[in-house]
Structure formats: structure tokens, C-alpha cells
Amino acid sequence: MKAITYHGPKDFRVERVPDARRESDGDAVVRVSKAAICGSDLHLWHGAMPIAETGFVVGHEFVGVVEDVGPEVRTVRRGDRVLASALIGCGGCAPCRGGLWSGCSVFRARGGQNVFGFSTALPGGQAEAVRVPYADTNLFRIPQDLSDEQALFLTDILPTGYMGTELTEVGPGDVVVVLGCGPVGAFAQRSAQLRGAARVIAVDLDEARLARARERGCETLNPKTADLSAYVAQATEGHGADAVIEAVGRGELLLKGVEIARPGGRVAVVGVISEPTQIPFLSLFLKNLTLRSGLVNPQRYIPLLVPLIRAGRIDPTEIISHRLPLTEGVHGYEIFASHAENALKVVLEP
């Protein structure tokens, strides 16, 4: 089958790989209809992650149709239209039963790789087909009235953006700052509105992205031209923001978030910060802050996000800027990495 594979930083290739096949009785194989390139795929692209292997299929955002299921699988069948959680768990261990599939003991015991598309152990979804382990836990049927594209971002970034508002306990009347207007930031902004935020302040350096944030009802601020701390102070009578969500993945933004949060505020990081970051303990102490981060568990958020999409309260497709055939996926990476052509989210079609 055809797939996009990793061969080193900026060396991704569309090539033929062995067909996806079941390896265990709980596996399913999914024929991919749509896949997407995620900001965390760019970490691979830029060489920001230490990866020893090469040749594996990349991508962890995909939807498709079940092609084969093992004898242990109960909840999906051949022909079902499904989405897979980007991050998988066994479903039976203590962390999985407790709702933290990202901490699955089974995968931890094997060395920990439970996100699609970062290893040969768990090949990704930018391909014609994918093997999905523990299908009962990790596949979700797509309701008839949802298109593939409407379901696609439930695999990762819509839950990730929403998680930002859960980790910061956004509630009615809150002033929320979202640092970053990329796909995850956009969904964090939408989620904050859905949870009743009075004001959502969206921050980015990219004016095109800020314009889109304004369209979705946010106030916007470009740190190149205005001072965020002063803006937040003015907006909150000097108290600070109730919630701050870092959706870029830069240590300095986390520090800024801690600075602009109010006493008793909550700060969450849903971007992936790879550089070492010194969190000033004293601010946490003097301001009674809560600081959280974490791998997303889409399994947890899908049941509440699906009805919101069906009811039209969220339209996840608003972030799609490009649709390309899988065979042009490398170009997709290039424009997404460079913000060329105002690329915000690239969808691939095998």
C-alpha cells in the first residue's frame, strides 16, 4: 500500500510499504479515507524529537472504514465508518479503566509508544490503511450525519484544544487567554466560548490567524504590536486572567502565562514544549496557581464533542485550509511547516 514514511528531518517520502494487517485478536484494520497533518508531526519534520528508527509510516489523525476485525473485537464491525483515537490504550489496565489511556500500563511495559505514527511498532495513518490495536477501546463509530471531515479532528486536535479548557477549568464568566491561533489554539478558543467564557483573548504573531480568531468572536492581540500583560491587566481590573492556555509549545509562553494569570488562576500547556523550561515556583506559590499539562485522551472527550458537532455548535472543518491527495503529502508538510499559502490545516486523501 502507499504511505508517507519518515526517513529523517525533512526527509518524508511517499512510498509503498507492506499492507496493514491484524497482529492480535483485538486488532482491527481500517482503510483510510481522510488523514491530516498535525502540529506534532512537525516536530518529526523539524527533527525536534529524538527518533532512532526510520522507515515507519507517520500520521496519527485519520478516519476510514473497518476492513477487518479480530475475534476479540465486539463493538465495531467490517464496514463501519470509524475514527481512531490518536493515542491508544489497552482498555483493561488500571490507568485505562481510570480514564487515562495515555498512561496505559500495557504500552508502558513495552516502552511506551502508544501514539500512531512515531515508530515501527505503531505505524501511522497517512497511508491507505492502518492497523488499530485494541479496537474496542480505540475506534469510535462515526454517526451517519457527520462527514469524514467533521469527524477527522476528533482523533486528536479538537480534544486537545478542548482539554486545554478542561485543564484550566474554564467556566461561565471567565476571562481566558489562549496563546496561539493554530489548529489547537483555534479549538481551545471555541471550547472556551462553549464553556461560557465571557472573554477569549487570542494571541498570535500571524495576522491572518488573528483575523480568523476575530471571526470566531475572540479579542486578539499581536505581541509584536501590543503588550499582553498590560492588555490583560486592563481587561481584568488588574486581577489577571482566570485561565491561560498555552497552545504553541514554547517555554517562554508558559512563563508569560504564569505572569498574566490571576491569583487562584489556572494555567495549562497543550502545546508540546521541547526546550527545557524553568517554571518559577514562587509565582505558583504567591498566586495560588494550578499548572497542568498532559497527553490528550480523545476517548474521554469524543462523547461530549460529537453531540456538539452534530448540533452545529462546533464546526471542526473551519480550520481546513488545504486538501491534497496522499501522494502530495510531502508538499502538505512543507506548506504547513512554513505557514506558506496561509496553511492552517492540511487534509490528505489516499
Place this chain on the structure above:
Amino acid sequence: MKAITYHGPKDFRVERVPDARRESDGDAVVRVSKAAICGSDLHLWHGAMPIAETGFVVGHEFVGVVEDVGPEVRTVRRGDRVLASALIGCGGCAPCRGGLWSGCSVFRARGGQNVFGFSTALPGGQAEAVRVPYADTNLFRIPQDLSDEQALFLTDILPTGYMGTELTEVGPGDVVVVLGCGPVGAFAQRSAQLRGAARVIAVDLDEARLARARERGCETLNPKTADLSAYVAQATEGHGADAVIEAVGRGELLLKGVEIARPGGRVAVVGVISEPTQIPFLSLFLKNLTLRSGLVNPQRYIPLLVPLIRAGRIDPTEIISHRLPLTEGVHGYEIFASHAENALKVVLEP
């Protein structure tokens, strides 16, 4: 001063009464700029409440300007534009410190009347001026950018509607049924949307009120022409509603609410049911329901509702159907009681 007074069912009078004056060091006197007639005032009007006294000033929804404060008062001053919580507490006892001013021990010890306008002990706000006890606890300054009318419903019915969604723990993705599209029902619907409900199903017998509910984004159902149980079952794949809010005050609607809630669902009553009502324990048991009701504590909700009004996410004035001078207040009662002239909410101006 002029005021509307109670002399028996349907015998309300505009008449002169002694001027409002401080009686304790923590009191303030507020010159009323706007007052409103509340659905619970209609209980008096219809004689549905056992009241021994006559001659007292009615009304518990009012805003105005502070005219006088006692020496203990710290947080408001002469000239401040303020709103009063319809229900007051001393601020110092255990229930008040615990955020349940409605259960204030001081008022309980005196026999319990801590809502304005139902007794001579605590005269109401449909008057030129009102005495407000424990002003530090029960008066709130109105922000400059909020008009009197925007602040007026913070005294009672906007918090009451919002409370319905808190008591039923409405959260993102929920299917919420609001029984009743009067002022409280309308605000419960808005609040459910603000808290992220996927679908809000508004129920009423009055087509004009249903039309307004549709304008605010609700699905609507008139039990005269459609079956609510069937509708909810269909809307939820047979599960039932996540949350049901009774906003009318009729026992049979509470029973219907229990019937249409899903297993694990929440049911709240924010209408005042005066007839004896037999709640079927077995449904609570077999469906693991949570049932709640309660007097509203506006003090609790004002801090989160004010920023929502300021940001334009709620416009409380949307329910105002009539504005009348205080001297025509009796006519206001008549049209509100009879739904004449599509009366939804009547505001009085002294």
C-alpha cells in the same frame, strides 16, 4: 413615598407609605430607579401564598442609587448605583459564610422572612425607595457600562434561571430540557447554551413564547400538539435527557421531568410548586437521578453573570415586554397574570 402595597389577592394598591429609613447600623437606603414584577409576586396576586399581614410594600427586583448608609457599611457609598439581591443574609453566620444566604441563621431565628416584599418586616422594592439590611452583603455596585435595565434581573430571575443549569450540572454536549418559556425559563435556556449544551429543548403551551425560544436557538415543543416523551426519546436514541429544568412550578411537570431524564440524569425545580407533589422514589432509584431545588442565592451568581452581560454574551433585557410608570403597576400585574398583550416581563419606573 409612593409604593405598591398588598391588601389581599388581586387587591394591590398604589399608595403613599412612610419613607424608607435605616433601622440598623448596617442598613442602606436605596432610591429605586427601576423595579420589576416577578412570577413569584403573582403567587401573592393569586392568593396562592398564606399571608396574614396586609399593607406591606411588594416587589423584590429593583435597582437604584444609594441614598443613605449606616456606620457599619464598608463596601457601598452614597451615590453608588446598585442592585440588591432579592434574598438577603446577614453575611456573618455559618450558612452565609458557606454561600447559602437563603439559609441565614439570623433571619431563620427571626422567623425566616428574608425576601423583600412579602412582609412588613422587609418591605419591597416596587416603591420610590427601599431599606436594605446588611448592605455590605446584599448590595452590589453596578458597573458603569451596564444600564439599570441590564442589571435589573441580576436581582433574582437571571440567577434563578442560571441556577437551574447549575443544579442540573449542565455541561458541554448535554441535551437539556427546559420546561417553561417564561422569564426564568428563558434565562435557563440561555444559561444552558452558555454552559455548552448541545441541544436545548424548550417546552411551553404559549406559541408566542415558543417563537421567542426558537429565536434564541432552542428547539421547541408544545405539549398540546406533540408528545414530549417521544420527542426526547427520539432526540437521545432512547437514553433520555441529561438535564431537565422545571421552570414553571407545577408538580406534574416535575413528574414529567423525572420521566424524561436519562439514567444518571439530573432534574431541578426552579419554579415554585405550591401544590403537594408525590415524587416517585422508584424512578430516582432505578435511574440514579439527582433531584434538586432551592431558593436562589443571587450573591453567588452575580460575579459570573456580570462579565457575561458586559461582554454581550447574555442580554437580559431581551425579556422585557412592557415598561410602565410605578403608578400604573397594578395594570402591570393584570397583564402579566393574564399573559395579556404578550406580557413577558413588566418593568416599573418610580
Place this chain on the structure above:
Amino acid sequence: MKAITYHGPKDFRVERVPDARRESDGDAVVRVSKAAICGSDLHLWHGAMPIAETGFVVGHEFVGVVEDVGPEVRTVRRGDRVLASALIGCGGCAPCRGGLWSGCSVFRARGGQNVFGFSTALPGGQAEAVRVPYADTNLFRIPQDLSDEQALFLTDILPTGYMGTELTEVGPGDVVVVLGCGPVGAFAQRSAQLRGAARVIAVDLDEARLARARERGCETLNPKTADLSAYVAQATEGHGADAVIEAVGRGELLLKGVEIARPGGRVAVVGVISEPTQIPFLSLFLKNLTLRSGLVNPQRYIPLLVPLIRAGRIDPTEIISHRLPLTEGVHGYEIFASHAENALKVVLEP
């Protein structure tokens, strides 16, 4: 195999029935090592439940050893020592995924019987062996350092007692009233202490049971000789109890619970009230009460109760008053039903 079967009120028989066998690929068969008689079995015994069938095996509290598993079963194996949740779910439907196995859609669609031992569809555990559907969801391995008797009450009544404290949100410093000192009441009292209650007031008519409650650190009150309302008022400076747990199953006790709860308090019913009960809505309203009841979901509480038993913070065997061979089970019912021989909990050994 031998089993206790139902043939009508007070007509339970020890007799031979067909061996338990797998019927579906997700089933397991468990050879029973210990079973217990539950208070809700007494509803059958007394004819308080409308049951059309006869001849089925009774009992829903049992532990044993896995004898056979179907091909879909992943998490338990032949030879595992296990306990079964008294109440079962499919594990895959929306209510099950949401943690409410008691509301399982699959069983609801089949007419609803998902408790062992109340129908021929789901024969019970007072037998030499039992078929357990959806074994991955409903069986739990017993840790090596827990005896069968220590694990036995995790199947139902320990979680039920604990649930009483969760439904009433018992927290540090609370004054908690537990109505009833039977097995469920005893565990509710222990659980209230574990969650930090300052005072647990245990109520019963049976002096022997009250003496046991005092041994576990409760204050006790016998309504035959003292007035509960006066006692609670005195204990709480007139405020009322923070939490009241009805653990008997009598409507009048629920009403008493509503009476003695403080404003803002929580009342839960974990006994099964079979008579129609008129809950006074006005008390809920005037006192801002939360009222809850529900079928227990042991699957939810087992993960937190197991470590507490292992650490010695709860000893569930404290309630065992009698151990009898399965063949003497009918005698067990007789003494438990009549409180003869101070029977508190009867364990049966096949």
C-alpha cells in the same frame, strides 16, 4: 449442580439445577467459593417484589474461581480468583462507557434484568457455579492478599454503603446521619468516617446493632427512646445534618431525613423503598436540598475500596454473623429475615 431457587415468598429451595454454562463468547463461568444473602434478597423472600417466574437461582453476592471463559474475554483467565459485580453491564454502550453500568442499554433493550438472581435470564450466585456475561466488564481479580470473605462484599453492599456517602458528598468535618445499622448502614458509617466526617450518628431500633455501631465509633440513637430531630438540632446548633443516608428502605425514614438535613444538605436513599412515598417538594425548595438515590455500580467503587481493605482501613468481614453450608441456605434466610440469633450477615459455602 446444587443451588438455592425461588418458588414464591418464603418458598426457597435447595435443589439440583442444570450446570452453569457459557452462552456467549464474552461469558465466563465461575465456580462459587462463597456467597452471601443480601437485604434485597429478603424482598423476594417477603414477596415484596412482583416476580412472575419461579425456579430461578437466587443470590447476587458471590466470589469464586474462573472455570471457563469465552473467546472474547481478555482480562480474566481460567483459574483466576474473582468477584463479580452484582449488577452487570455490557461495557460498550454509552451508559457503560459513562460509568453507569446499571443503565446499560443492552440490558435495557432486553427488558432490564441486569442483577444476578432475580430471573431465569440471569441466574444467581447462591449455587455451585454461575455464568457471568461480559466477563471483562463484570469480573474483577481478587488480589492475593485478600481472602474470599474480605472480597465478598465488594460485589454489592460495601459499594452500596460507600455510594451513600458519595451521593451525599460526605467530606471532612461533616455531621452525617445514617438511618439503619444493618450491613449497608454499617458500611455507610465506615465510609463516612473514611471520608472525614466529624460525627456519624447511627440510628436503629435494634440495640444489638446500635452497640456494634458504637464499637465502630458512631454516636447512636434509638428512636424508641430518644427524639432524632431534637438530637440532631442539638448536635448542630440548630443547623441540621450535612448529610443523611437512608439505609433501610422505608419511606417515612426518607421524610425524616429531609426534615433533619440542614439548608444546603444532601439526602440519599441506598435502601430500597418499595412503598409509594410522597417527597415534600417544599422542603427541597426551602432548604436547597440535593436528593439522590440509585442502583449501585460496584465497578466504580471497587478500585478505591480494594486498597482500603488491603491497607486494613476497612475490614468488611466485621459484619459476618453466620457461616453456613449452601445446603442450609434456607435456614440462613429465616434467621436473617427475623433478626434471629442476632443475624447481621449470613455467608454460604457451596
Place this chain on the structure above:
Amino acid sequence: MKAITYHGPKDFRVERVPDARRESDGDAVVRVSKAAICGSDLHLWHGAMPIAETGFVVGHEFVGVVEDVGPEVRTVRRGDRVLASALIGCGGCAPCRGGLWSGCSVFRARGGQNVFGFSTALPGGQAEAVRVPYADTNLFRIPQDLSDEQALFLTDILPTGYMGTELTEVGPGDVVVVLGCGPVGAFAQRSAQLRGAARVIAVDLDEARLARARERGCETLNPKTADLSAYVAQATEGHGADAVIEAVGRGELLLKGVEIARPGGRVAVVGVISEPTQIPFLSLFLKNLTLRSGLVNPQRYIPLLVPLIRAGRIDPTEIISHRLPLTEGVHGYEIFASHAENALKVVLEP
């Protein structure tokens, strides 16, 4: 009056200072009956805090009798036996109304000093008398059945220890690690037990303190002789601790806490870390941790801790190792700072 004053690191003096007097209408003056030396007073002693002033009265833990009240004060009277919160708020600003007196806007506007005994603006309680601003908010009457010593630690360290378990959301069945067995650690351990922890693992370098922790039912570990990470891994089947509370105030212990927490776990710092500390963001991310710290708000915890002390579920006096006259206070500092004479907590009597 006599008082202990600060003149530089290790230069504390017992000397005469001007009598405490009311300065505002909301002030009270309290004649001190007992005061205590707190671990955070040692920061002053050791010169670990940048303090520009000298000559001020130190100490923030004290109880006494109200000697004078201003005209605004409503809730306490002359002659009342009271305790003061170590940290004070105005009671009327948004943070105070929201339950975060530590973030009081009024004090923030004045430069922030709202803990007794760290400045001339707010002289401390190791004195014969103290001025208490905003007495209605910051003084609490001591119930008759509580001794002065039983009430003394409600001013700061009992709430601080308890806060550690709240910030880490300790619940039934949890495995909790408390780093440190000083006064705050001891109360964190007691609080963890009260909230239902299955196991409390107490860590310290001081064997005498570990022996006391064992007496209160903890498992103990001395890092000098055993490996904490290995111990926690073994105790939790490799998962890690549910909650970790740093109660010493050393950056390296915070890092250890992050290491031993399980995925989804909670880490809180209730010790004061003064050295710069680099929190490894990646651990927060990969393990979905919640990290919290904060100034204590005793006002929040006193209402729940008082009933626990009255019921005998916590005996705060267990930590008192020394009782000295105020005039020997400097000796008290010396032995507490050096752990001489097994000093754990020193109480001073004016």
C-alpha cells in the same frame, strides 16, 4: 508591651514596643494568650527572606481575647476568645469574596504584605497584644469546648497541612506521599488519613520525626537508608503515587515528587521553596500531572477543621514539643531552628 522583634538574621529580641492599638474602624485588638513559632518564621531567622525593615514584631500564629473593636466590627465583641487567620484579607474585594483572601486586592494595592509579623505595616503576634485589621473577616471565635492550644494551629499550619491534601485532591483509596514530617507534614499526613487515603508514606531524614509519623499510622521512609522511588514503585505496582505533598520547601523534593507521582497524579508544594527551581515540563506533559502551590487561606478551612478537632478526630496539640514564656522566645527560635531537644513545635505564653 513586650514582644519579639526582628533586627536581622538570628538577631531577634524580646523588647518593649508601643502597645497595639486600633487604626481603622474595622480593626480589633487581641490580647494574646498563646503564640507559636512557625517554620516560615525560620526563613526570617535564617535570613532567607529579603527584608528591608527591622524592629517589627514577628509571629503569625496566635490566639487570645478581644480587647477592643472598632465601630464597623459586627461579628466579634470585647471579651470573645478568638483566633486570627495568619493571612488576612479585607473581605469585600473580588478575590476575598471568591475565597482567596491571600490575593486580597486591597492589600495588593498597598504592596502586598498581608501576613502578620513580616513588616511594620502588620506587626505580629509574638507579643502581648496585636492589632487585627478587618476583624470581621479575619477573627474567628473559639468554641467553648476547645482549649487555646487546640485552636492555636488553626491560624496557619493545620490549614496549611490540610491544604496540601486538598491541592492534591486526596480521596478514598489513594496512596499519598508526604515529603517532610515537621509540623506541616504531620498535619498533611493526618489530613490525608482523614480524607480516606489507603496508605500514607511519610518521608524525613530525622528518625525521631519518623517515629512520630509511625505512631500516627504512616509508613515511613528515610532517604538516607532507602530509595524512595523504588519504595513507591513497589507499593503501587509500578504506577506511582496518587498524590505527593512537599512539606519541607526544597526544590529537589519537588522534583522528586514529580518523579514518583503516577500518570494523572497530583503534586503540591506547601513548603516554601526559596531557591530557583526548574520544574521539568516534560514530566507534567507525559504524565498528565497537576501541580499546585499557594498561600494558605485558613478562613476557608477553619469551618471544617473545627468540628474535627471538637470530635477528637484531629488533636492538633500532638505536635507541641515545648512551651516557653514569651520572654524566652529567642531560645525557642534557637532550638526549633536546630532541631535541638527534638523540638517540633514551640508555643509561647505572654
